[in-house]
Structure formats: structure tokens, C-alpha cells
Amino acid sequence: MKFKRNTYEMNAEPDMTPMIDMTFQLIAFFMVLLNFGESEVDARIKLPSSQLAKPADTPLEAPVVLQLTDDDKVIFSGEPMPISELDRPLRNEKKFIELSGGKVADATVILRADGSAKTGIVQQVIQKCQDNGFERFALRAKQELEEDR
Amino acid sequence: MKFRHTTSSGPEKVEMQMTPMIDIVFQLLTFFLFSFKIAAIEGDFNVRMPVAGPGTPDAESQLPIKVRLAADAEGNLASIHLADRALPNFRALHEQVMNIVGSDAGPNAAASSAEAELDCDYNLKYQNVIKAITAISGQVTPDGHIVKLIQKIKFAPPKKPD
Numbered sequence: 001m002k003f004k005r006n007t008y009e010m011n012a013e014p015d016m017t018p019m020i021d022m023t024f025q026l027i028a029f030f031m032v033l034l035n036f037g038e039s040e041v042d043a044r045i046k047l048p049s050s051q052l053a054k055p056a057d058t059p060l061e062a063p064v065v066l067q068l069t070d071d072d073k074v075i076f077s078g079e080p081m082p083i084s085e086l087d088r089p090l091r092n093e094k095k096f097i098e099l100s101g102g103k104v105a106d107a108t109v110i111l112r113a114d115g116s117a118k119t120g121i122v123q124q125v126i127q128k129c130q131d132n133g134f135e136r137f138a139l140r141a142k143q144e145l146e147e148d149r
Numbered sequence: 150m151k152f153r154h155t156t157s158s159g160p161e162k163v164e165m166q167m168t169p170m171i172d173i174v175f176q177l178l179t180f181f182l183f184s185f186k187i188a189a190i191e192g193d194f195n196v197r198m199p200v201a202g203p204g205t206p207d208a209e210s211q212l213p214i215k216v217r218l219a220a221d222a223e224g225n226l227a228s229i230h231l232a233d234r235a236l237p238n239f240r241a242l243h244e245q246v247m248n249i250v251g252s253d254a255g256p257n258a259a260a261s262s263a264e265a266e267l268d269c270d271y272n273l274k275y276q277n278v279i280k281a282i283t284a285i286s287g288q289v290t291p292d293g294h295i296v297k298l299i300q301k302i303k304f305a306p307p308k309k310p311d
Contacts (some may be wrong), residue, residue, distance in 0.1 A: 016167050023174050030181030041188060048276035050283040052295060053192030068275075110193065113275050118224060120271030122278070123307035130200045138193035141279050 041112075042067050042075050048115035049144035060108045060138065062100075064093050066129075068113035072121050083124055090132040104133035112140045194282050196302050214249065214265040214299065216242065216281055220273035229281070243284040250298055263298075268305035 045067050066086075067075040074081055076089050094104050109129050113122050126137060217230040229236045236242050250263050265285050269278055287297045 016171070020167075020171070020174065023171075023178055027174065027177050027181060030178070030185050034181060034184055047189075047191065048279040050192070050194075050279050051289050052194070052283050052287050053190075054295065055190055055192050105199075108195075115274065115276035115279070116224070117275045118271060119218075119220075119269040119273040119275050119278050120307045120309070122275050123269075123304055126198060126304070127307070130198065135197055135199045137196045137198055139196060139279065139282070140191055140193050141283075143190040143192055 042078075044069055044075075045112050045114050046070075046116070047112060047140060047142040050141040051144045053141040053143045055143075060110070062097070062102070063108045063110045063138070064090075064129075064134070065110045065112065066125060068111065068117050068122060068125060070114040070116040072118070074125060083121065083128065086125065086128050087132070090128060090134075094132050094134075105135045107134060108136040108138050109134050110138045110140055194279070194286065194302075198303055214246065214263060214285070216265060216267050216285065218267065218269045218273055218277055218281055220270035220277075222272075224272045224274045226273065226277045239280045239284040242281065243288065246285050246298055247288075264301040264303065265299045266303050266305055269307075271308050 065076075069075065069080070072083065074083055074086050076086070081089075093107075097104050097107050109126075111122065111125065113125075129137070215232050217228075219227045219230070221227045229239070229242055231242060231245050234245075236245065246265075267278060267281060282302060285299050286302065287295050289295055
């Protein structure tokens with residue numbers, strides 16, 4: 001049996017369109033999911049979980065985020081420091097709030113403390129904030145599903 | 150002046166250069182892929198603590214509920230006391246709080262004025278405090294709604310280790 005052989009040169013260019021479609025869709029997906037606001041969330045902190053921890057309906061206005069690691073360091077603006085050095089940045093925050101026309105007592109301090117951190121240290125951090133006039137605190141916890149309990 | 154006219158046999162195929170675009174698109178894709186992380190949903194317990202607050206009784210509060218959390222040497226929870234009464238776990242604490250401020254139908258009027266004070270050992274792990282606050286401050290109904298119990302929570306002054 002004889003097969004006819006194609007003698008002409010074939011133009012074998014792959015069709016790029018479906019691949020580019022998919023790639024753009026992937027880019028759009030990751031772009032939408034990218035949350036720059038999460039930059040304040042430090043991966044070293046393992047938050048305690050609570051079934052009552054539900055995200056707030058309205059985001060807090062200009063909160064001060066303090067993160068407490070399990071080795072008694074406070075992370076403020078991405079910089080770890082011992083609790084004794086917390087006064088200076090808190091004073092700066094207080095000045096900034098007062099200069100922008102707000103009241104320190106109305107500002108909220110979000111406290112993201114590690115689940116293994118000592119309660120006494122957490123209370124010390126709260127006390128430092130109270131010394132600088134802060135009154136409102138939001139103790140942060142991660143959401144716990146009912147099945148986890 | 151004469152221009153030479155190119156005589157082509159057929160229509161010339163103009164091809165778009167795809168390579169640079171695909172390069173950039175893949176770079177963008179890799180950037181977003183690496184900056185992507187799954188974050189757990191977080192929520193807050195709002196606590197209002199003025200300077201004079203800890204330790205001093207609030208004039209408005211009707212029912213001061215004192216919860217004592219003791220820790221062992223490692224910081225794990227050793228015992229829970231609700232006003233000198235030992236409780237085995239946080240579920241029991243929640244049931245006791247329900248007896249004081251609420252009923253099966255929901256929290257009664259006492260819940261809004263009730264105040265709880267947490268008295269914790271210095272080295273107690275913080276996750277126990279959150280568990281205690283969870284037990285005191287509310288519950289989730291089977292249909293997913295949150296019923297609030299005691300909202301006024303404060304801390305007793307920290308006990309410095311010797």
C-alpha cells in the first residue's frame with residue numbers, strides 16, 4: 001500500500017489565543033485577590049481562635065495596630081521592639097491623631113497578640129496604651145469554624 | 150526618479166510579535182502568584198478600658214462577674230473560678246454566665262448592664278483569655294447568628310511575677 005507524501009511545507013504555528021486568554025484570566029483572578037491592606041498582618045503571629053470573631057461591618061478609622069509575638073516583642077509598623085520602647089511610637093501616634101483633629105480616646109488600638117503570649121505582657125501593652133490616652137481596644141482573634149471546636 | 154515596485158506573488162502576511170507580550174504576561178502572573186496568600190478571617194473583641202477602669206467598680210454596672218483564670222508553670226490553664234466557684238471548663242463558664250444574664254430565648258436586660266472582670270495569672274497563655282471572653286461575651290445560635298451576652302469586659306491589674 002502506498003501513502004501519498006505531502007511535499008509542500010506546512011506552516012506549523014501554534015495558536016496562542018486560548019493560552020493568552022487563560023493567562024489573562026489568571027492574572028485578573030490573582031489581581032482581584034491581592035490585598036495590600038493585609039501588609040500589616042505578620043505571619044509570625046498565630047492568633048487565638050474564637051467562634052465569635054466576625055469581621056466588623058464598618059472598618060475602623062485609622063486604627064493603631066500593635067502585634068505581640070510569643071517572645072514578648074511588640075511589632076509596630078513592621079518593626080519589632082521590646083515593650084519598654086513602645087512609649088515613643090505611641091506618643092508619636094498620639095501627636096499625629098491630635099494634629100489631625102481627632103481624639104486619642106476615640107482611636108482604636110487593634111491588638112494582634114499571639115495565642116501563646118503571656119497575658120501579663122498583653123496587659124502591660126494595654127497599660128502602655130492607656131498611659132498615652134488610648135481607651136478603645138480591639139482584641140483580634142481569627143474565626144473558628146463550628147467543626148473545629 | 151523611479152521606484153522599484155516589488156512584485157510579490159501573493160498578499161504578504163503581517164504577523165504580530167507575541168513573544169514580548171507573553172513574556173510580560175507571564176511575569177505579571179508569577180508576581181501575583183507569589184504575592185497571593187490565603188489569610189484567615191479575623192474579627193475583633195471591642196473592649197473599652199479607660200485608665201481608671203481596671204480594678205475600680207463601675208457605678209452603672211449591676212452585676213460584677215469576677216472570673217479568675219489561674220495558670221500552671223507552663224502558662225497553661227490550671228483552673229477557672231467564677232466568683233470563688235471552681236468550674237471545669239469554658240463551656241461550664243458559659244452556662245453559668247447564661248444563668249446569670251440570659252435565658253434560652255436570649256440575653257435579658259441584665260446583660261447590657263453586667264460587667265465582667267478577668268483576673269488572670271501573669272504567665273497565662275493569651276488564647277485562654279480569648280476563650281474566656283468568648284464564653285462570657287456571647288454565643289452562636291445554630292442558625293449562625295451571634296447572641297451578645299456581656300459586652301463590658303475589663304481586666305484586673307496584672308500580677309507581676311515574683
